[in-house]
Amino acid sequence: MMAAGNPTIHDVAKLAGVSTATVNRVLKGGYVSADARTAVETALKETGYRPNSMARGLRMRRSYTIGQMLTEITVNPFFANVAQGVENAARANNYRTVLFNHSNDSKRERLGIERFIDDHVDAVLFCTSTDATNLALLDRSGIPYVELERSRTTAAPFIRVDNYTGARQAMVHLVELGHRRVAFVGGDPAIQLPNSRRGYAVEEERLNAYRDCVQEFDLLTDPRLVRLGKYYSMSDTFPGASGYRHTRALLELDQPPTAIFATCDILAAGALQAIYDCRLRIPEDISIVGFDDTLAVCLAPALTTVSQPMARMGAAGFQCALDLIEGRAPLNEQTLPAELVVRASTGRAPG
Amino acid sequence: MMAAGNPTIHDVAKLAGVSTATVNRVLKGGYVSADARTAVETALKETGYRPNSMARGLRMRRSYTIGQMLTEITVNPFFANVAQGVENAARANNYRTVLFNHSNDSKRERLGIERFIDDHVDAVLFCTSTDATNLALLDRSGIPYVELERSRTTAAPFIRVDNYTGARQAMVHLVELGHRRVAFVGGDPAIQLPNSRRGYAVEEERLNAYRDCVQEFDLLTDPRLVRLGKYYSMSDTFPGASGYRHTRALLELDQPPTAIFATCDILAAGALQAIYDCRLRIPEDISIVGFDDTLAVCLAPALTTVSQPMARMGAAGFQCALDLIEGRAPLNEQTLPAELVVRASTGRAPG
DNA sequence: TTGTATGCGTTATCAA
DNA sequence: TTGATAACGCATACAA
Numbered sequence: 196m197m198a199a200g201n202p203t204i205h206d207v208a209k210l211a212g213v214s215t216a217t218v219n220r221v222l223k224g225g226y227v228s229a230d231a232r233t234a235v236e237t238a239l240k241e242t243g244y245r246p247n248s249m250a251r252g253l254r255m256r257r258s259y260t261i262g263q264m265l266t267e268i269t270v271n272p273f274f275a276n277v278a279q280g281v282e283n284a285a286r287a288n289n290y291r292t293v294l295f296n297h298s299n300d301s302k303r304e305r306l307g308i309e310r311f312i313d314d315h316v317d318a319v320l321f322c323t324s325t326d327a328t329n330l331a332l333l334d335r336s337g338i339p340y341v342e343l344e345r346s347r348t349t350a351a352p353f354i355r356v357d358n359y360t361g362a363r364q365a366m367v368h369l370v371e372l373g374h375r376r377v378a379f380v381g382g383d384p385a386i387q388l389p390n391s392r393r394g395y396a397v398e399e400e401r402l403n404a405y406r407d408c409v410q411e412f413d414l415l416t417d418p419r420l421v422r423l424g425k426y427y428s429m430s431d432t433f434p435g436a437s438g439y440r441h442t443r444a445l446l447e448l449d450q451p452p453t454a455i456f457a458t459c460d461i462l463a464a465g466a467l468q469a470i471y472d473c474r475l476r477i478p479e480d481i482s483i484v485g486f487d488d489t490l491a492v493c494l495a496p497a498l499t500t501v502s503q504p505m506a507r508m509g510a511a512g513f514q515c516a517l518d519l520i521e522g523r524a525p526l527n528e529q530t531l532p533a534e535l536v537v538r539a540s541t542g543r544a545p546g
Numbered sequence: 547m548m549a550a551g552n553p554t555i556h557d558v559a560k561l562a563g564v565s566t567a568t569v570n571r572v573l574k575g576g577y578v579s580a581d582a583r584t585a586v587e588t589a590l591k592e593t594g595y596r597p598n599s600m601a602r603g604l605r606m607r608r609s610y611t612i613g614q615m616l617t618e619i620t621v622n623p624f625f626a627n628v629a630q631g632v633e634n635a636a637r638a639n640n641y642r643t644v645l646f647n648h649s650n651d652s653k654r655e656r657l658g659i660e661r662f663i664d665d666h667v668d669a670v671l672f673c674t675s676t677d678a679t680n681l682a683l684l685d686r687s688g689i690p691y692v693e694l695e696r697s698r699t700t701a702a703p704f705i706r707v708d709n710y711t712g713a714r715q716a717m718v719h720l721v722e723l724g725h726r727r728v729a730f731v732g733g734d735p736a737i738q739l740p741n742s743r744r745g746y747a748v749e750e751e752r753l754n755a756y757r758d759c760v761q762e763f764d765l766l767t768d769p770r771l772v773r774l775g776k777y778y779s780m781s782d783t784f785p786g787a788s789g790y791r792h793t794r795a796l797l798e799l800d801q802p803p804t805a806i807f808a809t810c811d812i813l814a815a816g817a818l819q820a821i822y823d824c825r826l827r828i829p830e831d832i833s834i835v836g837f838d839d840t841l842a843v844c845l846a847p848a849l850t851t852v853s854q855p856m857a858r859m860g861a862a863g864f865q866c867a868l869d870l871i872e873g874r875a876p877l878n879e880q881t882l883p884a885e886l887v888v889r890a891s892t893g894r895a896p897g
Numbered sequence: 898t899t900g901t902a903t904g905c906g907t908t909a910t911c912a913a
Numbered sequence: 914t915t916g917a918t919a920a921c922g923c924a925t926a927c928a929a
Contacts, residue, residue: 249603250922433843467846495818601906
C-alpha cells in the first residue's frame, strides 16, 4: 500500500495524476479545478501524506520551533507550568518547542543558546535568562526573544507579574487576621543575578511590599524578622532547605513571629517542616503564606499562597514571540496580576 | 562582518577559497591537505559557521529529534524527572527532544503521535502510552519507540522499575518498626488502562508486595485497610484528593491503621493532609510511606518513600531509542531497581 | 487552471 | 587531494 519511507508530495501528485504544484494548491489554497481537487484529495487520503517539516522549514527559512530556556524544570514546578503554557499556545499555532535547562549556570545557558541557533529556532523564550551577554548571541543571529518573569535587557519584550500587589495581598490578609509580628523569608535582592534597568526585580517588589505594609499597618519592626537568601537550592538534596533553616532561626527568637510570609512555595515547604519539627500547629500557633501556587495544594496544611499566572505568562510569552517572528511589534512590557489564594495555613493571630 | 542570515557552508567555502566538499571533509573527516585544512579552519572561525540542522536532517533523512510522550508533566513531577533524564542523554548524543502531554486522553495522544510523525522524529519514548492502537501509527510510519514504566505492547523495548521489590522494602521497613495494622492506599489494578501481556503491572506489583507481606509477616488482614483508586487526579484542583479521602476513611475506622503505605507521593501528600486535619502526629501516632520520591522531600514531615530511578529510566530509554534508530537491537526489557529512602514519616508503632 | 523549474543548505558520489 | 553535481522534500515564480 505504501512505498518505503513516508509518502512525499510527489507520490501524491503521481497518484492523483497532477503536478506537485497542484497538490500544493489544494493544500495551501489556490485555483484548482473541481476534478483535480477531488483527485488530489483522494490521493491525499490514500497515501496518508504528511508534509516533511524539515523540508518545509528549509524552504521557508523557518523552523516553526521556538526554544524555551528554563532555569530548571525539575527543581521548581513553576517552570513546568510556564513551559506548559508556552507549549499549548505553541501547538495551537503549529509551533513546537524545545526546552533547555541552564541550572543558573551561565555557561550552560550559552551552550543552550548555541543549540537553539543550530536548530534555527524562530525565537526563544527565557524563564529566566542568566546573562545579557548570552542574549547578545541571539541578537547576532537575528533570532528574537522574549523574557518572562525577570529581564536582563530592556529591548526584548518582557512579561512580568505584579509581584508588589501580589505580595501586598498576602500581607493585608495577615494583618486582617490580626498578625502584628510578621516575618519575611524570601529572596535577597542583593544576591540575584544582575537585572536589567527596568526597575522591577522580583525580590525587591516582594520585599518592598512587606516593608511598606509593616510601615503602613504599624507592624512590629525587627530586622531579625527579615530573612533573605535564595528561593531554592540546586545543590541541597532538598531545595527548600534554606526555608527550613530560616524558620528554625525565627522560632528560636525570644519573640517568634506569629506569621511568616515565605515568598516561594518551596521556601514555605521548608518552613512547614521546621514548624512541624517544633511541634507547633498551623494556623493556631503560627500562620504561613507562600508565593507561586505550585507546591501549595500538596502541603499539609494546604498553603495559603500568592498564585502566579504561570500558564498565562507562558501563553503571553509565546504570543509575543510569534509577533516578533512575523514582524509585528508586541508590547515591550506586559504585567500580569498575581492573586492571593486562601487555604488552610493562615488563621487568626494567637493570643 | 557577516551577511544577512547565518553563514552557510558556501560562505565558508568561498572565504577559504575551496569547494563546499572540502569544507565538509574538514568537518566530517577525510583527506584534506594541510593548507586547505587551515584555510577552512580559519574561515570556519571567522564566519562562526554552524550547520543548518534542517538541511542536514533533510539530507540525512534523520531529524536528530526524539519525541517524548508524557502523561502530564505538570501534574506529577515524576514526568519532569524522567523527561530530564531523557533530555540529558539526548543532548549528550546531539539529539534534541520534543515533548507532548496527553493527559491520559487517548485522542490527544493520537494527535501528538501525528505531530511526531510530521516532525519526522527518529524515535519516540512513551512514559506512558495509553493505547496500543496509537502505537500502531508509529509502526506504520516505521518510527521505532520504547516504553517506560508501563507497556502496552511486547514488541517495543520496555524499561521498567522493580515495583515489587521496592514496595516490599517499604513493607519490611514498617514491619521492622513493629507495625501490624498497615493500610494500603494505591492504584487499582482493575481501573488501569489495558496493559500488555508482559505480566507486570505497576499496580499489581505494589499491591502484591503488600499482600504477600501481610501474609508472610502475619499482619492484620482487613479488607477495609486496602484502598484502591487512582494515583492522582487530573480534574480535581488537588491531584492528591483521593489520598486525602481514603486516609480520612481509614482514620475513622474503629481500629485505624498504625501505618499507611501510599504508593505514590501525591497520594501520600493527601494522606498527610488528612492526618494533619485529624491532629494526629507523624510518626508518633501513625507512620506513612510513599512511592516515587518526587514530592517526598518537600512534605512535612519529610516522607519516607520508595525512590524510583527516574533519571536513569529516562537515560536508559534514550539509549534504547538510539539503538533502535541505528539498527542495533536493544534489550527487549530492562528492570531498574527502586530503593527505600527513610526520612521522617516513619517510626515505631504506637502502643 | 496547470505544470516546469529552481533553490533552500547539506551531504556524498563520482570524476578529475 | 579536490571540485562539480545531484538529491533530500517542499514552495513558488513564471510560463503555458
